[in-house]
Amino acid sequence: xxxxxDTKSGIMVDAHIKSVFPVDFLWGAGTASYQIEGATHxxxxxxxxxDQFAATPGKVYQGENxxxxxDHYHHxxxxxxxxxxxxxxxxxxxxxxxxILPEGTGTVNERGLDFYGRLVDRLQERGITPFVxxxxxxxxxxxxxxxxxxxxxxAFAFADYAEVVAxxxxxxxxxxxxxxxxxxSSYLGYGTGEHAPGIRNMQSAYSAAHxxxxxxxLAIPRLRANTxxxxxxxxxxxxxxxxxxxxxPETLRAVEKADMMSNRWFLDPIFRGKYPxxxxxxxxxxxxxxxxxxxxxxxxxxxxxxxxxxxxxxIRPHVAEKGDSDIVNRxxxxxxxxxxSEYTEMGWEVYPQALADVLVRVHRDYAPRAIAxxxxxxxxxxxxxxxDHVSDPQRVSYIAEHLQSLKKARMQGVPVLGYFVWxxxxxxxxxxxxxxxxxxxxxDYPTQRRIFKDSGSWYAAFIAAQPRQRVS
Ligand code: FCB
Numbered sequence: 338x339x340x341x342x343d344t345k346s347g348i349m350v351d352a353h354i355k356s357v358f359p360v361d362f363l364w365g366a367g368t369a370s371y372q373i374e375g376a377t378h379x380x381x382x383x384x385x386x387x388d389q390f391a392a393t394p395g396k397v398y399q400g401e402n403x404x405x406x407x408d409h410y411h412h413x414x415x416x417x418x419x420x421x422x423x424x425x426x427x428x429x430x431x432x433x434x435x436x437i438l439p440e441g442t443g444t445v446n447e448r449g450l451d452f453y454g455r456l457v458d459r460l461q462e463r464g465i466t467p468f469v470x471x472x473x474x475x476x477x478x479x480x481x482x483x484x485x486x487x488x489x490x491x492a493f494a495f496a497d498y499a500e501v502v503a504x505x506x507x508x509x510x511x512x513x514x515x516x517x518x519x520x521x522s523s524y525l526g527y528g529t530g531e532h533a534p535g536i537r538n539m540q541s542a543y544s545a546a547h548x549x550x551x552x553x554x555l556a557i558p559r560l561r562a563n564t565x566x567x568x569x570x571x572x573x574x575x576x577x578x579x580x581x582x583x584x585x586p587e588t589l590r591a592v593e594k595a596d597m598m599s600n601r602w603f604l605d606p607i608f609r610g611k612y613p614x615x616x617x618x619x620x621x622x623x624x625x626x627x628x629x630x631x632x633x634x635x636x637x638x639x640x641x642x643x644x645x646x647x648x649x650x651x652i653r654p655h656v657a658e659k660g661d662s663d664i665v666n667r668x669x670x671x672x673x674x675x676x677x678s679e680y681t682e683m684g685w686e687v688y689p690q691a692l693a694d695v696l697v698r699v700h701r702d703y704a705p706r707a708i709a710x711x712x713x714x715x716x717x718x719x720x721x722x723x724x725d726h727v728s729d730p731q732r733v734s735y736i737a738e739h740l741q742s743l744k745k746a747r748m749q750g751v752p753v754l755g756y757f758v759w760x761x762x763x764x765x766x767x768x769x770x771x772x773x774x775x776x777x778x779x780x781d782y783p784t785q786r787r788i789f790k791d792s793g794s795w796y797a798a799f800i801a802a803q804p805r806q807r808v809s
Contacts, residue, residue, distance in 0.1 A: 363755030383439025573643030
């Protein structure tokens with residue numbers, strides 16, 4: 338049996354893996370507008386909730402913000418060349434709503450659309466498939482001023498925005514997801530306040546989530562009507578499989594609850610047209626106001642589920658301690674330090690089997706027509722020594738092991754048709770600012786120089802060894 342032996346990293350990959358992935362499998366990397374673009378005041382872009390949140394003292398690590406980020410807005414041609422030189426055949430990026438509609442609704446800013454039009458042109462010239470996310474958290478500030486995702490009207494505004502973008506790009510872009518990780522937008526944005534807009538109220542989190550889901554469902558037919566017959570439309574969820582730390586019945590019950598609160602909260606309405614029973618009671622909220630027909634809209638059939646997965650949750654029942662009266666669910670807790678496990682800089686356990694497990698489970702329980710792994714990757718404390726590459730052996734292992742896990746899922750019949758490493762470039766990691774580096778390409782922020790990490794080179798070699806369709 339032949340193996341791909343990357344001597345630099347010492348990681349071996351079973352050449353068998355080749356036959357498991359079809360020739361048109363999407364091998365990509367991902368980014369998001371606010372995390373890489375910078376140019377927040379250029380070409381008519383309106384402000385977003387992240388501009389305001391980052392400008393609020395104490396919200397983001399060291400007061401950092403996305404004003405410059407990886408300056409992708411100005412480095413776009415160079416970045417597309419980097420994608421091409423890695424041999425990726427797909428690129429996932431998000432569109433900044435406030436570049437397209439600076440006020441959230443109303444007047445369209447053509448210069449914003451032009452930027453993404455040029456990006457798509459360049460990608461296609463290089464044979465790279467564009468994979469678009471319409472909302473990766475940068476809500477126009479003007480809509481926040483009208484209550485943002487707490488306002489039902491925002492869902493309708495999103496559907497209008499989706500149509501504007503699809504009218505411009507729909508003839509050339511075949512892969513579309515409406516929202517990225519609505520769990521984060523609602524729970525972290527409106528529940529715990531760790532993300533923009535920084536609201537701390539669990540009731541609000543569930544209302545925001547309902548309007549986000551409604552926005553998704555309303556946007557699907559608008560996208561359908563303005564894209565080609567080939568178009569694959571869907572949504573990306575962050576899904577984390579939950580495991581029991583022991584086999585006590587109360588632990589098993591806690592696992593069910595944790596799964597409901599993190600995964601089923603979004604999966605059930607999208608694929609079954611209802612919220613899980615007991616969801617709102619478990620959260621200690623009365624639930625959002627749901628109008629007739631909302632759940633049918635939310636469950637509008639989609640072609641594709643995007644799955645973001647980084648780790649697992651290991652759960653045990655919570656033992657009450659003094660001072661436990663905060664807003665966070667306290668009937669169970671996550672085991673924070675698993676003996677002998679490796680952790681990333683985010684404090685996330687490296688647990689590659691989670692990826693296979695979550696894919697198999699979603700396929701079994703919800704049977705989406707197709708799945709793409711839209712994010713998977715790791716932050717480590719990378720350092721550049723001035724040479725032509727950055728050594729990141731832990732990320733090489735992380736990606737290689739997760740690809741093995743992905744292979745397992747495919748071998749079990751899960752219809753996964755793409756895999757996107759998070760991230761193409763080091764970038765603004767939300768509340769953690771620039772302190773966490775997820776890129777397979779290092780960004781030296783003072784000079785904006787890009788330097789390949791070994792993980793990028795390893796991924797490029799891995800992809801080069803896959804059966805590929807010839808790009809003419
Ligand atoms: C996900 C986000 C992405 C990035 C990674 C690390 O939750 O979608 O933007 O921050 O985590």
